Amino acid sequence: MRSFDQGGVQKNSSIPIYSQVERIVMDMIDSGRLSPGQRAPSERGIADTLGISRMTARAAMSSLVADGYLYSVPGKGTFVSNPKMRQDLLELTSFTQDMRKRGLKPGAKLLELGVTDEAPEKIYRALGLSAADGLLRIHRLRTADEEPMCLETSYLPKDYFTWLLEEDLESGSLYRALESHGVELVRAEEHLEATVVRETESELLTVRVGYPALLIERTSYTEEDKAIEFVKSLYRGDRYRFSAMLFKRRPRRGGLP
Amino acid sequence: MRSFDQGGVQKNSSIPIYSQVERIVMDMIDSGRLSPGQRAPSERGIADTLGISRMTARAAMSSLVADGYLYSVPGKGTFVSNPKMRQDLLELTSFTQDMRKRGLKPGAKLLELGVTDEAPEKIYRALGLSAADGLLRIHRLRTADEEPMCLETSYLPKDYFTWLLEEDLESGSLYRALESHGVELVRAEEHLEATVVRETESELLTVRVGYPALLIERTSYTEEDKAIEFVKSLYRGDRYRFSAMLFKRRPRRGGLP
DNA sequence: AAGTGGTCTAGACCACATT
DNA sequence: ATGTGGTCTAGACCACTTA
Numbered sequence: 001m002r003s004f005d006q007g008g009v010q011k012n013s014s015i016p017i018y019s020q021v022e023r024i025v026m027d028m029i030d031s032g033r034l035s036p037g038q039r040a041p042s043e044r045g046i047a048d049t050l051g052i053s054r055m056t057a058r059a060a061m062s063s064l065v066a067d068g069y070l071y072s073v074p075g076k077g078t079f080v081s082n083p084k085m086r087q088d089l090l091e092l093t094s095f096t097q098d099m100r101k102r103g104l105k106p107g108a109k110l111l112e113l114g115v116t117d118e119a120p121e122k123i124y125r126a127l128g129l130s131a132a133d134g135l136l137r138i139h140r141l142r143t144a145d146e147e148p149m150c151l152e153t154s155y156l157p158k159d160y161f162t163w164l165l166e167e168d169l170e171s172g173s174l175y176r177a178l179e180s181h182g183v184e185l186v187r188a189e190e191h192l193e194a195t196v197v198r199e200t201e202s203e204l205l206t207v208r209v210g211y212p213a214l215l216i217e218r219t220s221y222t223e224e225d226k227a228i229e230f231v232k233s234l235y236r237g238d239r240y241r242f243s244a245m246l247f248k249r250r251p252r253r254g255g256l257p
Numbered sequence: 258m259r260s261f262d263q264g265g266v267q268k269n270s271s272i273p274i275y276s277q278v279e280r281i282v283m284d285m286i287d288s289g290r291l292s293p294g295q296r297a298p299s300e301r302g303i304a305d306t307l308g309i310s311r312m313t314a315r316a317a318m319s320s321l322v323a324d325g326y327l328y329s330v331p332g333k334g335t336f337v338s339n340p341k342m343r344q345d346l347l348e349l350t351s352f353t354q355d356m357r358k359r360g361l362k363p364g365a366k367l368l369e370l371g372v373t374d375e376a377p378e379k380i381y382r383a384l385g386l387s388a389a390d391g392l393l394r395i396h397r398l399r400t401a402d403e404e405p406m407c408l409e410t411s412y413l414p415k416d417y418f419t420w421l422l423e424e425d426l427e428s429g430s431l432y433r434a435l436e437s438h439g440v441e442l443v444r445a446e447e448h449l450e451a452t453v454v455r456e457t458e459s460e461l462l463t464v465r466v467g468y469p470a471l472l473i474e475r476t477s478y479t480e481e482d483k484a485i486e487f488v489k490s491l492y493r494g495d496r497y498r499f500s501a502m503l504f505k506r507r508p509r510r511g512g513l514p
Numbered sequence: 515a516a517g518t519g520g521t522c523t524a525g526a527c528c529a530c531a532t533t
Numbered sequence: 534a535t536g537t538g539g540t541c542t543a544g545a546c547c548a549c550t551t552a
Contacts (some may be wrong), residue, residue: 016540043516051456053542055312058519066323074519075549082482092503188503194451194471194494210467215449217275218503223328225339244501246349246475274522299537310523331538332530389536518550524543531537 009050017052021060029069029080035082039077040070089120092188092220094175095142095152095233104144108170112139113206115171123155126219126230134158142233148205150235156228178228185220185228194214194243197235205236212237266307274309278317286326286337297327297336315427325502349445349477351401351432352409352490361401365427368461369396372415380412383476385489392413395426399490405462407492413485431458435485442477442485449473449499462493469494 009020025041028034039048046057048147061078066072075108099106103179117138124131138154156164175185197211205213214235221227266277285291300305303314318335319325329335338385356363373394374420377508381388395411411431413421424434454468462470471492 018540025371044518053544056541059540060520072519073550075517076551079519092505117412158457174547184505186505190503192449192499192501193497194492196453196470199329210453212451212453212469214449225328235451240450242449244447244449246445246447248349248441256424275521287517303535313522316521326526329538330531332536333532334537409535516550516552519548521536521547523545526540526542528540529538531535533535 009052011052012030017050018056018059018063021046021050021052021057025060025064026069031074034080036080036082036084038080039177042077045117083131092185094173096173096175099142099144099149102144104149105146107143107146108133109143110138110170111141112137112163113169115132119155123230127157129157136164138162138164138174140169147239148236149239150233151201151204152231152233155230169212174229184222186223187225187235188218188220190218194237197234201234205234207236207238214240214242217241263330266309268309274307275313275316275320278303278309278314279305279320282317282321283326283428291337291338295337297337311410349442351430353430353432356399356401356406357497359401361406362403364400364403366398366400367395367427369394370422370426376412380487384412384414384484386414393418393421395431397426401496405493405494406496407456407490408454408461409488409490412487420492431486441479442482445475445477447473447475451494453493454493459493462491464493464495471497471499473499478503 004016009017009024010015013020015153019105025034034040040061043054043057043061046061047054050057061070061072065072065078068081070078073079082217093101095108096106114137116135119135119137123135123234126134127135129135134157136154136156136158138152138156140152140154141148142150144150158168163181164174164177169177193215195213195215197207197209197213199207199209202211205211215234216231216235216238218229218231218233219227220229220231259381266274282291285297291297297318300311300314300318303309303318305315318327318329320365322329322335325338325439326337327335338458350358352365353363366375367466371394372373373392376392376394380392381390386392393415394410395409395412395413397409397411398405399407399409420438421431423435426434431495435442450472451470452470454462454464454466454470456466458470459466462468471494472487473490473492474482475486475488475490477486477488
């Protein structure tokens with residue numbers, strides 16, 4: 001357990017001990033002191049060195065296994081995963097974060113911000129509203145490195161978010177604005193389909209009519225499963241690529257042995 | 258804890274108790290005895306009724322929370338998630354399974370099956386091979402309800418899979434064939450982008466040139482992180498829609514309080 | 515024989531919600 | 534005051550791998 005000598009955990013911190021242990025192990029991975037394929041400290045080793053219970057050490061390691069950073073082999077140990085496998089390929093991010101992660105500078109040009117009564121019925125349904133409810137519509141051209149990337153139209157229930165009309169949505173992220181008002185989106189359902197650029201969109205995206213484009217519809221939810229936002233985004237096909245990691249479903253046992 | 262009266266757990270089964278509890282709770286959800294939004298049995302309640310430790314009951318419930326079937330609210334209880342939230346929207350499936358899930362009848366027309374020396378360098382890299390290695394190429398037109406759905410080209414390392422040349426890949430699934438030979442793919446990385454149908458593809462997909470299409474590239478891996486298969490699929494834009502569920506990354510605390 | 519992850523127990527204290 | 538999930542402890546037994 002030499003590798004653990006340097007750091008310890010604070011037992012009376014507001015941060016759970018297992019979280020502190022997760023961080024310690026992640027730091028070992030990120031700093032390269034633990035390489036892919038290499039064996040991570042054992043649960044008992046961590047517990048002894050840090051003076052904590054094995055179950056607490058195990059909670060930390062299990063969490064890292066669940067997130068794909070480590071994998072465990074019964075009888076042998078816990079090992080560091082291949083980096084490719086632990087890429088967060090399906091994280092809920094804002095356009096701003098997404099572009100930054102791709103190494104591009106995000107930007108926005110506000111095209112429309114207002115209240116509307118007319119929207120496809122699908123949108124009311126996604127937000128759990130009736131056609132009588134008002135909607136806030138935010139229409140923006142999103143840029144990456146100052147070049148047009150996508151056309152984005154967001155819909156939110158008007159009643160809760162009228163304050164958004166006062167917000168600066170060109171320089172700041174909509175998600176940041178929501179969070180600073182205590183609204184946190186934790187889940188989203190996305191549907192992607194291929195389409196082509198139409199005349200009204202052609203000029204704004206600076207590509208010719210008929211150019212390939214990715215149409216993404218996203219419905220975002222809070223922790224309490226309340227739908228807050230419906231976004232329709234039209235990405236230039238030549239500039240945007242969507243990545244995902246798929247996993248085979250873990251069979252849930254418990255039937256007949 | 259009335260709701261638990263009927264079933265019990267077998268303490269000496271080879272199936273872990275927490276797995277049995279997971280199954281019991283899932284059955285309550287699937288059968289409708291527990292509805293979305295409703296409170297699930299408490300950890301202590303489960304423990305008392307089934308005569309197990311609370312930590313074991315908690316392991317079951319935490320697992321169901323992690324998988325999105327339940328969500329917990331500290332101080333209040335654990336509740337059944339909205340069904341939409343627990344759809345396995347990003348499961349690794351074969352074309353065959355995917356179409357069946359969409360209620361369509363899958364089919365395949367074998368266009369080419371053979372060994373090749375010439376493939377884009379990207380494919381060798383994805384499979385961890387060198388250009389000197391031989392590749393198996395399977396080119397198929399995939400249909401759904403007898404209508405063209407996508408053009409699919411699969412590449413596999415030749416050395417391990419020459420037996421595939423004898424396989425019936427029109428009526429059967431490639432994944433099924435692999436599994437029956439002990440090769441199980443458990444993870445895949447997918448990249449999606451919008452494109453348009455070109456002349457060579459137009460006739461096979463029975464859509465005109467310039468029609469929107471979704472290009473999907475998938476690299477599939479075994480449990481041991483060995484890349485087995487690279488697939489390039491061109492889906493008709495009007496027939497195929499890709500769905501995904503995104504989650505906000507759980508912040509990993511542990512820095513300064 | 516020693517070490518490992520996987521499972522399980524019977525308690526405990528906390529912050530928070532509800533009543 | 535009671536019940537809830539969240540965290541933590543100090544043990545235990547098992548099946549497995551490695552030496």
